[in-house]
Amino acid sequence: MLEIFDKLKPGEIVLVEYSSKDDPVLFTTEAAKWADAKKYQVLVTDFFNRVELCLKRTKLEIPQCEELKKAKFIEIGYRKISEVNMVGFLRGDRDLSALVSEYRQIFDKMASEKFTVVFLFGIERWNIIRNEEIQLLSVLTTFLGDTRRIAFYIVNRDVLNATSPKALALLEELATTIIEFKKDKRRKLVVTKALNRELEDHEVEL
Secondary structure: OHHHHOOOOOOOEEEEEEOOOOOOHHHHHHHHHHHHHOOOEEEEEEEOOOOHHHHHHHHHOOHHHHHHHHOEEEEEEOOOOOOOEEEEEEEOOOOHHHHHHHHHHHHHHHHHHOOEEEEEEOHHHHHHHHOOHHHHHHHHHOOOOOOOEEEEEEEEHHHHHHHOHHHHHHHHHHOOEEEEEEEOOOEEEEEEEOOOHHHOOOEEEO
């Protein structure tokens, strides 16, 4: 996967689409390792405790999940996550503009100190619980082109197709690069859209 990460550009939004039968943990782990090797910091932004699914798997002896515990976390939801390094907790029932303002303060401080790799989990949960997909998309658009970071938006394609198909299409339009989990005989990652033309149609077996 390193050949993909090394060809991404600062300021990008990378949409990572997986199905309910896939586990995005391996991808996230490899991206976090890449960031660590580059001496970048990792910020996990999590909507409505989506990341807890991964962390609970550590109890099933899936060691990849441990990589996420090294990151800094901003949780936007109903409860803090005790196992991780929380740098911000924002209650998910607050007004969106207030959430964005407080999130920006934390993010801008981090991004001004060191190049940041951002993982965003739980967009599909936000859309189901808050029903504000267009408003959220407008917020996400403001981060596009911020060369202090690269962002990976990790989304469950099945859930979005079932609940917010237009939101998925708009996310795909917003993203500069799209990486999809696919399966023929074996599972693989396929780059289906790329800012860097060298990445177009690139495939990596899992």
